[in-house]
Amino acid sequence: MSAKHRYQVMGFPTQLVPTQSPYFPNYEVVRAFASQVRGRYGDDGVSRLREFYATRPWDDMWRGRVRHFFLIDPRRLSDSQLIWLDDVFHFMFEYQQALWMRNHWLHISREWEPEWLNVYTRRLALDDALRQEFRKLKARMPAGMTDMIWHEPAVWAPPAPPCTWIVAPASLGSAGGQARRLVAFSDARKGQYFPLPGPWDAEDYVPTSFDTSTTGSPGPSYYTDSPPASAASDDEDDGDEATKSDDEGKSAVATSI
Numbered sequence: 001m002s003a004k005h006r007y008q009v010m011g012f013p014t015q016l017v018p019t020q021s022p023y024f025p026n027y028e029v030v031r032a033f034a035s036q037v038r039g040r041y042g043d044d045g046v047s048r049l050r051e052f053y054a055t056r057p058w059d060d061m062w063r064g065r066v067r068h069f070f071l072i073d074p075r076r077l078s079d080s081q082l083i084w085l086d087d088v089f090h091f092m093f094e095y096q097q098a099l100w101m102r103n104h105w106l107h108i109s110r111e112w113e114p115e116w117l118n119v120y121t122r123r124l125a126l127d128d129a130l131r132q133e134f135r136k137l138k139a140r141m142p143a144g145m146t147d148m149i150w151h152e153p154a155v156w157a158p159p160a161p162p163c164t165w166i167v168a169p170a171s172l173g174s175a176g177g178q179a180r181r182l183v184a185f186s187d188a189r190k191g192q193y194f195p196l197p198g199p200w201d202a203e204d205y206v207p208t209s210f211d212t213s214t215t216g217s218p219g220p221s222y223y224t225d226s227p228p229a230s231a232a233s234d235d236e237d238d239g240d241e242a243t244k245s246d247d248e249g250k251s252a253v254a255t256s257i
Contacts, residue, residue: 007027009029012030012037012166013029014027014028015028015029020161024103024163029166049119049223053223056210057100057104058099058100058217061096061100062093062096062206065156066152066153067196068193068196069193069194070153072148072149074194074195074196078142084140085149090207094207095216095217096156097217098127098130098217099130099156101127101162102158102162102163103162107165108120123223126222130216154196
């Protein structure tokens with residue numbers, strides 16, 4: 001991976017991630033600054049991180065999701081395409097925690113203290129499960145459906161490498177809601193869009209309770225459990241360089257999409 005320096009974010013030099021998916025931030029912290037990033041978390045960083053995870057920001061991401069299409073008219077889809085699209089939305093709900101994590105990849109090193117290593121390995125195991133399930137979902141894409149579907153704001157697809165957010169001082173506050181503001185701006189301009197097939201177009205619809213644990217959304221306590229033996233492996237068979245890195249990350253000022 002190229003390590004071309006770009007600019008500073010939150011006070012840290014960054015380097016280019018050229019393999020990132022379009023429209024996602026394509027930078028990461030220069031790895032020589034891992035110790036400085038660790039200092040910004042503070043002595044109780046893991047405790048505060050777990051307190052934040054206990055608020056279940058991935059549930060807020062689901063509640064604030066886009067509920068209509070801009071590019072594809074669902075009325076023109078075949079029965080097999082609609083069935084697969086239903087699978088996509090079920091995948092989004094069942095893996096919302098893993099998807100949120102991949103889009104908010106906090107800068108953590110496995111060379112830090114054991115409690116940080118536990119968070120690191122648990123996150124990696126959850127991300128492995130996400131990528132495996134997404135590959136299966138893509139393999140089932142029916143004839144006539146194109147990759148344009150992944151560019152719909154209403155459809156969540158994991159970015160190629162995890163999406164880095166630079167750690168920021170907690171005093172900086174939250175800058176959340178950017179996606180919702182953009183959609184509201186588009187709606188105000190009365191652009192063409194198509195409601196999702198029911199029941200996915202309903203604002204309060206959930207297939208099961210948010211508290212129901214799934215493989216992709218095991219809940220906040222997942223990060224306090226001991227890591228499974230298989231989670232120690234960093235094998236990445238899809239070129240996911242950022243997951244291999246010891247020092248990838250996202251902002252401690254965790255902001256929901």
